[in-house]
Structures are given as structure tokens and as C-alpha cells.
Amino acid sequence: MDDPHERLASARHRTLARLAALTRDFDGVVEASKDSNADDEHDPEGATIAFERSQVEALVHQAQRHLVDLDRAESRLEAGTYGTCETCGRPIGAERLVARPTATRCIACASRA
Structure with a gap:
């Protein structure tokens, strides 16, 4: 999907x-x-x-x-x-969006929080 x-x-x-x-x-x-x-x-x-x-x-x-x-x-x-990190503005990885469709941050930014 x-x-x-x-x-x-x-x-x-x-x-x-x-x-x-x-x-x-x-x-x-x-x-x-x-x-x-x-x-x-x-x-x-x-x-x-x-x-x-x-x-x-x-x-x-x-x-x-x-x-x-x-x-x-x-x-x-x-x-x-959708799919753009609200923190850094870079794309959120497709795998992350499949696993977590409501993600607002990329993995790098989310791991800093």
C-alpha cells in the first residue's frame, strides 16, 4: 500500500x-x-x-x-x-511513513527529542 x-x-x-x-x-x-x-x-x-x-x-x-x-x-x-519533517524540512523516509503514517519528523529529528 x-x-x-x-x-x-x-x-x-x-x-x-x-x-x-x-x-x-x-x-x-x-x-x-x-x-x-x-x-x-x-x-x-x-x-x-x-x-x-x-x-x-x-x-x-x-x-x-x-x-x-x-x-x-x-x-x-x-x-x-505530508512526508516532510516539521523540524528539519527533509523528507521523512518511506519506511517510517509506512510504519507510522502520522509521523511528523524524520528518524534523525525524532531520535533527538
């Missing part, structure tokens, strides 16, 4: 599917907490419901941030600046 439009669309599709699954997981954790002991902090069986909810919530926020990054990458693509 050499077309950046396709690459970004594919990444968006995967991220939206992940976000939908995480939202279902989050809703399941919240629903489960309704029927559980209110004092889950002292449950000797493992992770607390609050901890699980927090983990899923963090993953939801991560997916939402990735969608924002994808929107920005699309904007750069439309502006003709």
Missing part, C-alpha cells in the same frame, strides 16, 4: 474499530461495577474495577488522540507537506 491516502484511511478504519471495541469494553466494566461490591479496593482477587476502568479509559483516550493525529496527517497530505 504505497498510496498515503489509502494508508491513512486504513489506519483510520483500524483506529475507529479499536475505539468501538474499547468503548464496548468500557461500557462492560461500568455495567459490571453496578453489580459488584462497592468496596472493590480491597478485593483480594486481583485488579480493582476502578483500575480496569482507568486502563480502558486511557486506551480510549489514546485511540482518540490517534484519530486527531490522523486528521492532522490528512491535512498535511492535502497541503502537500
